[in-house]
Amino acid sequence: MGVTVLIVDDSAVMRKILERSLRQTQVAIDTVLEAADGVEALDRLQSANGVNVIFTDVNMPNMDGLEFLRQVRQSTKYGKVPVVMVTTEGAEAKVNEAMGLGAAGYIKKPFTPVQMQEALQKIVS
Amino acid sequence: MPEIQQEVYRAVREATNSVFSTMLSREVTPEEPKELVDPPPLTGVMALLGFTGEWAGLGMVYCQEKLAIEVSSTMLMCEVTEVTNDVLDAMGEVANMVIGNVKDLLQPTVGTLAMSIPTVIYGRNFQARTTQHRHWLIQPFQSGGAAFEVRICLTPKENGAG
Numbered sequence: 001m002g003v004t005v006l007i008v009d010d011s012a013v014m015r016k017i018l019e020r021s022l023r024q025t026q027v028a029i030d031t032v033l034e035a036a037d038g039v040e041a042l043d044r045l046q047s048a049n050g051v052n053v054i055f056t057d058v059n060m061p062n063m064d065g066l067e068f069l070r071q072v073r074q075s076t077k078y079g080k081v082p083v084v085m086v087t088t089e090g091a092e093a094k095v096n097e098a099m100g101l102g103a104a105g106y107i108k109k110p111f112t113p114v115q116m117q118e119a120l121q122k123i124v125s
Numbered sequence: 126m127p128e129i130q131q132e133v134y135r136a137v138r139e140a141t142n143s144v145f146s147t148m149l150s151r152e153v154t155p156e157e158p159k160e161l162v163d164p165p166p167l168t169g170v171m172a173l174l175g176f177t178g179e180w181a182g183l184g185m186v187y188c189q190e191k192l193a194i195e196v197s198s199t200m201l202m203c204e205v206t207e208v209t210n211d212v213l214d215a216m217g218e219v220a221n222m223v224i225g226n227v228k229d230l231l232q233p234t235v236g237t238l239a240m241s242i243p244t245v246i247y248g249r250n251f252q253a254r255t256t257q258h259r260h261w262l263i264q265p266f267q268s269g270g271a272a273f274e275v276r277i278c279l280t281p282k283e284n285g286a287g
Contacts, residue, residue: 059242088229089240
């Protein structure tokens with residue numbers, strides 16, 4: 001049985017690219033859920049029947065990826081789900097903030113399929 | 126040429142090459158950069174992001190619709206034949222990656238910069254300008270027989286400027 005992934009990005013095209021990259025890895029993907037911002041992503045988590053890993057952008061409208069990560073960590077229901085940041089935001093302060101909040105990884109765009117493979121493999125193994 | 130301008134052009138070339146080779150498998154060839162004050166109106170697809178910080182301004186990726194359609198077809202892995210919402214979304218994401226990486230490369234020199242989410246415009250005879258900044262650094266490129274430009278308008282905030 002494969003894993004369930006939640007992809008959070010305000011760009012629908014980027015969500016498609018991320019899904020394609022994840023499905024090209026050697027990790028079996030069962031279900032891919034999508035959300036366009038942190039608010040929508042929290043809704044998905046509430047209604048989903050278990051999510052194994054989240055890949056989220058940082059700069060998004062309504063609720064950015066760092067606030068989303070903060071709220072995920074405060075949840076008793078899904079607070080332990082690994083969250084990987086996938087973003088153009090490479091400022092050291094932002095990376096440190098994300099890792100300090102418990103991000104499981106930080107991938108800078110543009111990314112390679114190998115980076116996605118390594119990030120996902122590290123989490124599921 | 127002032128050192129900061131050289132640094133902007135260098136950052137633009139490095140960021141653009143990285144995004145186009147990694148995400149689009151396309152080679153890009155930089156051409157001679159140019160500077161313009163209040164550039165003339167454009168026609169095509171323009172993806173814009175704002176910078177704020179000790180320096181402020183705009184970054185832009187500009188191309189004709191043919192290249193925007195080609196880029197989108199590659200990103201979506203399907204044939205796109207006209208400018209749709211997906212094409213505008215794809216160009217916004219390309220600009221987000223290019224300008225975001227330019228921002229990171231320039232931060233050691235200009236200090237911390239925050240960046241907006243992209244705005245994409247498609248049409249004829251449009252201009253972009255900020256209130257105080259009118260001086261654009263323009264780096265043209267060729268890729269697969271099509272031309273595109275990365276434009277940066279970035280100046281230090283004056284004392285008291287908001």
